[in-house]
Amino acid sequence: MSPTGVTVIVRRRVKAGREAEYEGWLQRLLGDAASLPGYLGATVQRPAAGGPREFVSVFRFDTVDHLRAFEAGELRALALAEVAPLVEGDAAWDQLTGLEAWFAAPPGTTVPQPSRPRMALLMIGVVYLLVLSIGAVVARVAAGAPPALRLLLTIAIEVALLTWVIMPVLTRRLARWIYPTVRRTT
Secondary structure, eight states, rough: OEEEEEEEEEEEEEOOOOOOOOHHHHHHHHHHHHTTEEEEEEEEEOOOSSSSEEEEEEEEEEEEEHHHHHHSSSHHHHHHHHHHGGGSOOOOOEESSSSSGOOOOOOOOOOOOOHHHHHHHHHHHHHHHHHHHHHHHHHHHTTTOOOOHHHHHHEEEHHHHHIIIIIIHHHTHHHHSSSTOOOOOO
């Protein structure tokens, strides 16, 4: 049984002057990938002005099995053959299937994942505090609602806070602790 939810981060350094062609290739790939089973979408981080010509693409699949099917499929094989003249060397791939997808590495980090024990400890503390606080508020505000509905509301609020507020702030502020062996590139 494969874990559910997988994020793949792909970094490619594009040859000078080939950025527009690469953008076109990437848009075609993303359009074709939309029809793949289990494909949940992608985001692309373009290079900073004056910085390295590195594009970072983040692909999401619902299961590892669907990711593996894409990796072994014809679409990927054709796309890799087409992009080869546009890039400098092979892409760097990082696959995230667990809690590490909640954590964003600080800019310039060369370590692909945060410390798992520290990540787990931070998540336990944050989730514990959220369950206590949000659960109590929802119980008071929605006292007449069925328990299952109160639980769903509590979880929805907690996940939204974790995803868009709490974890982005905490990973920035605690980066040195979460990534104890961070090395920065110049």
